[in-house]
Amino acid sequence: MLSAKEIKKLDHEIALVPIRKSACIEALKIVQQQRGWVSDESLRDIAEYMEMSAEELDSVATFYNLIFRKPVGRNIILLCDSISCYVMGYKKIYQHLQNRLHIKFGETTADARFTLLPNACLGCCDHAPALMINNDLYRDLTNDSLDEILEEYK
Amino acid sequence: MERPLTQHISANHPWLNLKDYTAVGGYQAVHRALKSFTPQEITKTVQDSELRGRGGAGFNTGMKWSFVPMDDATQTKYLIANADEMEPGTFKDRLLLEGNPHQLIEGMIVSAYAIQANTSYIFLRWAYKKAARIIKEAINEAYAAGYLGKNILGSGFNLEMHLHTGVGRYICGEETALLNALEGKRATPRTKPPFPQVSGLFGKPTIVNNVETLCNIPHIINNGAAWFKALGLGADAGTKLYGVSGQVNEPGLWELPMGTTVRELLEEHAGGMKPGFQFRGALPGGASTDFLVTEHLDVKMDYQSVAAVGSRLGTGTMIILDDHTCPVGFIHNLEHFFAQESCGWCTPCREGLPWTEKILLSLENGQGRLEDLELLETHTKHLGPGSTFCALAPGAMEPLQSGLKYFREDFEKHIHEKKCPWDEERNGSHLH
Numbered sequence: 001m002l003s004a005k006e007i008k009k010l011d012h013e014i015a016l017v018p019i020r021k022s023a024c025i026e027a028l029k030i031v032q033q034q035r036g037w038v039s040d041e042s043l044r045d046i047a048e049y050m051e052m053s054a055e056e057l058d059s060v061a062t063f064y065n066l067i068f069r070k071p072v073g074r075n076i077i078l079l080c081d082s083i084s085c086y087v088m089g090y091k092k093i094y095q096h097l098q099n100r101l102h103i104k105f106g107e108t109t110a111d112a113r114f115t116l117l118p119n120a121c122l123g124c125c126d127h128a129p130a131l132m133i134n135n136d137l138y139r140d141l142t143n144d145s146l147d148e149i150l151e152e153y154k
Numbered sequence: 155m156e157r158p159l160t161q162h163i164s165a166n167h168p169w170l171n172l173k174d175y176t177a178v179g180g181y182q183a184v185h186r187a188l189k190s191f192t193p194q195e196i197t198k199t200v201q202d203s204e205l206r207g208r209g210g211a212g213f214n215t216g217m218k219w220s221f222v223p224m225d226d227a228t229q230t231k232y233l234i235a236n237a238d239e240m241e242p243g244t245f246k247d248r249l250l251l252e253g254n255p256h257q258l259i260e261g262m263i264v265s266a267y268a269i270q271a272n273t274s275y276i277f278l279r280w281a282y283k284k285a286a287r288i289i290k291e292a293i294n295e296a297y298a299a300g301y302l303g304k305n306i307l308g309s310g311f312n313l314e315m316h317l318h319t320g321v322g323r324y325i326c327g328e329e330t331a332l333l334n335a336l337e338g339k340r341a342t343p344r345t346k347p348p349f350p351q352v353s354g355l356f357g358k359p360t361i362v363n364n365v366e367t368l369c370n371i372p373h374i375i376n377n378g379a380a381w382f383k384a385l386g387l388g389a390d391a392g393t394k395l396y397g398v399s400g401q402v403n404e405p406g407l408w409e410l411p412m413g414t415t416v417r418e419l420l421e422e423h424a425g426g427m428k429p430g431f432q433f434r435g436a437l438p439g440g441a442s443t444d445f446l447v448t449e450h451l452d453v454k455m456d457y458q459s460v461a462a463v464g465s466r467l468g469t470g471t472m473i474i475l476d477d478h479t480c481p482v483g484f485i486h487n488l489e490h491f492f493a494q495e496s497c498g499w500c501t502p503c504r505e506g507l508p509w510t511e512k513i514l515l516s517l518e519n520g521q522g523r524l525e526d527l528e529l530l531e532t533h534t535k536h537l538g539p540g541s542t543f544c545a546l547a548p549g550a551m552e553p554l555q556s557g558l559k560y561f562r563e564d565f566e567k568h569i570h571e572k573k574c575p576w577d578e579e580r581n582g583s584h585l586h
């Protein structure tokens with residue numbers, strides 16, 4: 001079931017577009033923001049509200065990198081694995097994350113504190129290597145700075 | 155030296171709000187355009203300035219606008235700022251978005267007026283959280299000041315502006331895929347023709363321009379086409395945001411005259427290679443451009459000069475390949491990105507890119523055969539221009555084809571030695 005709060009936000013987005021379905025990406029974002037990810041049940045509820053089939057909505061949801069169709073942890077680490085970060089040694093940062101958190105790309109820690117994902121260029125290549133945690137960007141990473149950063153996220 | 159785009163942006167100051175921006179002459183171009191120019195005159199001025207699109211392809215901006223049908227005044231039209239910046243190694247639009255959002259908004263108002271569009275969107279990549287916050291605030295300020303909304307400055311011209319943040323996929327930056335993303339669909343590119351100028355968002359005439367392109371517009375209107383042309387050092391007009399990343403002393407981004415040489419960027423602005431590192435090559439304008447090597451250091455970074463040596467200016471942000479980085483590993487990293495970001499619509503790209511990536515990985519792991527190099531060459535043909543639906547796959551082949559040419563010996567070494575010659579360094583050295 002969509003909550004009253006979600007429906008209010010959805011209606012706002014729907015009013016901005018000429019065709020109802022066109023707001024479906026916004027709808028996925030709204031629900032994911034509330035619930036962390038988009039379950040099959042959420043997907044069906046959104047599809048019904050947007051007047052489209054669940055299959056059509058899923059084809060959209062699975063196209064984009066940042067709509068999560070599987071549960072994720074409380075904090076999401078997006079480590080840049082693109083070219084400038086490659087040259088500047090993102091693999092060392094990845095190794096350090098694996099040692100600290102005991103998870104690989106695509107995995108979530110047992111306590112659900114972190115999910116670790118690779119991400120394409122974060123647009124700060126002059127400060128590589130870089131990563132984002134939730135909405136925050138961290139640049140010029142070293143193993144030491146990384147340890148401090150991780151402490152901020154519980 | 156003039157730096158119209160970035161002169162008011164400083165790393166130590168917050169973004170220019172409406173008050174700051176108008177204090178330095180901001181929104182003069184909107185006053186000027188709406189009062190003393192017809193839409194056609196704006197387009198003509200921009201065309202005469204020879205401004206070329208800064209999103210990568212370098213098409214004449216005014217010419218692109220001139221394809222919008224202007225005969226029906228009731229026709230719905232759209233203007234879209236492409237702020238999807240996801241080309242690996244590219245970090246130029248971020249500065250303009252975070253530093254001076256009103257410059258972009260002003261450029262969009264003048265551009266929308268030129269094509270008589272009444273609705274505009276900024277299509278921003280999700281990762282630019284700070285930019286999203288700033289742009290939202292700036293749009294609100296512009297509405298409150300009467301630069302957006304109904305009857306702007308009493309001219310009778312109306313313009314709505316919306317910020318749309320994407321959910322991550324490189325292909326969303328391709329202009330027709332972007333239109334599908336805005337319509338809430340899978341972001342696969344569309345067939346051209348019809349071009350978006352005629353049939354774009356929701357089937358209506360639409361112009362999509364890069365952020366840096368649009369930020370140039372107020373300056374062209376204020377100072378004229380001749381002024382803009384004179385800013386360039388060579389054949390191409392204006393200034394350009396140039397970036398350098400990799401093992402250099404001072405990686406960064408600078409606004410310089412169009413046509414600044416690779417050498418000046420590398421040695422003067424980026425401070426040269428870090429001690430212990432040698433320059434081997436550079437992708438001049440993002441991941442999807444052909445390598446330049448030592449013999450090209452004196453090439454001017456403008457569209458024509460870079461094209462003359464077999465590459466592309468692209469986004470103008472260079473990525474440096476150094477001697478402690480394996481060229482095969484470097485190219486494998488690029489092809490991994492392209493294979494992952496292929497939208498899957500057409501077969502050569504969907505099947506060919508993962509195959510390319512696998513061959514490169516097996517070479518890196520010392521399992522390559524000489525025939526693999528021929529196979530890679532074949533891919534550069536099959537995925538090249540004309541064989542695929544959009545420019546993603548041909549772009550992906552550019553670093554590969556030039557890499558095979560300039561770093562052939564390194565590829566062959568992997569095969570003969572049955573390992574990556576950089577393996578030990580990677581596992582032991584202090585450098586990586």
Ligand SMILES: Cc1cc2nc3c(=O)[nH]c(=O)nc-3n(C[C@H](O)[C@H](O)[C@H](O)COP(=O)(O)O)c2cc1C
Nearest residue numbers: 207208209236238239240327328329363364367545
């Ligand atoms: C795969 C792909 C990704 C692209 N990504 C971007 C992008 O992130 N930003 C951009 O401005 N142009 C991008 N482009 C180029 C756009 O299709 C389009 O040419 C450009 O936005 C037009 O603006 P301009 O004429 O001002 O350069 C991309 C093209 C391709 C093929």
Ligand code: SF4
Nearest residue numbers: 497499500503543544
């Ligand atoms: S070339 Fe690749 S990205 Fe472009 S349409 Fe074809 S499959 Fe999609």
Ligand code: FES
Nearest residue numbers: 080085121122125
């Ligand atoms: S390559 Fe990592 S931020 Fe651009």
